[in-house]
Amino acid sequence: MNGDGMIVVAGAGPAGLMLAAELTLAGAEVMVLDGLPERSPYCRGFNLNARSLELLDRRGIAGRFLAEGPVVPAGMFADPARPLDLTVMDTDHPYVLGIAQTRVEELLEQWLAELGVPVRWGHRVVGLEQDAGGVEVTVESGGRRRRTRAAYLAGCDGSRSLVRKRAGIGFPGTPATRYGVLADVELADPAALPFGMTNGERGTVFVIPRPGYVRIVLDDPEPPADRDEPVTLPRFQRLLDDQLGRRVELREPRWLTRFGDAARLADRYVAGRVVLAGDAAHIHPPTGAIGVNVALADAVNLGWKLAATALGHAPGGLLDSYHDERHEAGERLLSTIRAQSALAGHDPALAPVRALFGELVDRVPGAGKYLAELATGVSTRYDPKIPGDHPWLGRLAPNLELTLDGRRTSVAELLRPARPLLLRLGDRPLPAAGGRVDTCDARCPGRPGLEGLLIRPDGHTAWVSTTSDPQPDSTLATALATWFGAAAERQAAQRRGLVP
């Protein structure tokens, strides 16, 4: 194993798989390692939200996921009795897709294989040392240790990330104070416990229907001192019966586990030649069912920036913008999840807050939309670093329908190669972006006033101009230089003696 420009991705969960695909599309050489001998059969998450589907759309693969499960036009923000209407969101996918996390991972791994990158299962990263030029990664496989040199190491190795720890990245936040247990089991009598929430004598029990079994989630009021001690069926059964105040017999356990409500955020997403994404960078309680989705969002933000940096054509500060944008998104995520956890908890002192919050959502126009777009990340906006107040600026560009060379296409279709895109849409002559940016002369019949749109590979709007609010070419030049480094590219070519 060697390769000086190579990027090693540690971990083949949602973050690692998506990141590896994005890096590959951007032209980087990638090696994906996972310590497990094969994918774990245990399924943590069960959904993809609107933002994830939008991102997958922009790679042309959303259909593979949508073919797998039902879509539900309602979500939840803390209170299961008050579903959030997702149809009001500004998105092509105003719903949540029910899909097992394991299946999401299989489909991503399949797509990555189509791009020519296999996952090396049974390869655990056990050490790293970085210097100015790269990272020496120690990998254990088949009982042997080997060292491999990488330009960058991406820690997508989950919540207990070895990469994060060995890179010396802090993980401040709040430790777990409450624990829950879950069991994927069968009910001896399927009618004994309804799906959804049941308020028992001493606790609340959630039952989620799964094909051929149910997932039951409970509080674990007295967790063992060793939080990693396995959860046994007899213990889970005792907790369930105790909280319900009656016996509901369980059988055929598939998976039992414990989880806590710790919430932490890496203090650096980029530390020299090491980057973090997904659970390695942030942990939070499963409330909100969002972790897979945030992992994908991290990966799509990071991929093009890390590839450009490793390939030597990134403008200064591009990789740091990954930290700036996703750390801020992580702070927002943790704060939103903490709010949901507090509202969903049992603290009677918060009952009036819960009631008031519910009234606000029900009665204030737009409040439900705001919450739905916040909880799903649909309203995520990054600092565009140019002046302007167009509502698209910094946000995921809408999937506009376009005509190009007499045929119909869309923003999502043009973004499939994961390259920067300059759309020249009006009569005003805009300069060509050149270099690594695809320039397209298209028409947008639905938005006749739109003059031009510059879109980053992750789909976010970097510049937009309309006839009613025309933006000067100079801000377009600034946006191009900020994200795609026309100047940096020229300097690199000069260094190679290609241009004077």
Ligand SMILES: Cc1cc2nc3c(=O)[nH]c(=O)nc-3n(C[C@H](O)[C@H](O)[C@H](O)COP(=O)(O)OP(=O)(O)OC[C@H]3O[C@@H](n4cnc5c(N)ncnc54)[C@H](O)[C@@H]3O)c2cc1C
């Ligand atoms: C009970 C529960 C329910 C959840 N429900 C939902 C839900 O409904 N919706 C949702 O969106 N999210 C949910 N989540 C969160 C979601 O599962 C995680 O956020 C998501 O898996 C994070 O993806 P990741 O790729 O960052 O990490 P992981 O999925 O944890 O993947 C990390 C990978 O790294 C590998 N690895 C670890 N260490 C090393 C090493 N040293 N070297 C090489 N490989 C290594 C692991 O084997 C693993 O394959 C839930 C989580 C829990 C615990």
